Amino acid sequence: MTPITVPGVEARLLTFLVSALIGGVAIHAGARIVSDARGYAHAVLTALVGALVWALLEPVPVLGGLLALIAWIAVVRWRYPGGWLRAMGIGVAAWAAAVVVLAGLDLLGVGAVSALGVPGA
Template sequence: MALLDTIVVFVVSLILGTVGIYAGVRLVADRDVGFANPAITALIGSLVWVLSGVFIGWIPLLGPLLMLVIWVGVINWRYPGGWITAAGIGLVAVIVVYAVIVVLGTLGIVTPDALGVPGI
């Protein structure tokens, strides 16, 4: 049962991350993107987030800040517009995912520990 739970959390996280990044790209970069690029970005971003967390996440204050910069760097690498645009996309993604999780949590569908965008 734990494997099934892990798979469900992974899928929900990937979907939420994809929706958040998609919304960020549409709002900040004003680009028409399909769902494949945001899904790949969410997947790479989550992998980079976990790996950077293992190596630098334990450093107080600096570790999580560097992890966030690295995550935004993945967005910057995947989409044109530079660091400011990437940070804007990331900010919109976090807000959208947070809002969706609050709504789904209120409805009793998911718990707030569903991830997909760092820090949620």
């Protein structure tokens, strides 16, 4: 019996996993720059939770983007020690790291991925 496959599912799953890992790298880099960094796995989980919060709040009419950004910063604040300013610093540093990583991958011809869990990257 041959297994049932859906065309493109493997590619989408791989894109999701790579994007989550890139988001984790960016958040981990941001946390190492601004705060007491925890492990890489902690950063990947933070990226996944942040992406989920963003996906739930961003579609809200009128204020969705602002609510999603505040909630994303709240997730970073919850997952890393420090206050709101430190969480915002981690976010800015994570965004910058994600932009650099994604630009490097684009130069290598890998343009189908994103930095899951890092808004605006």
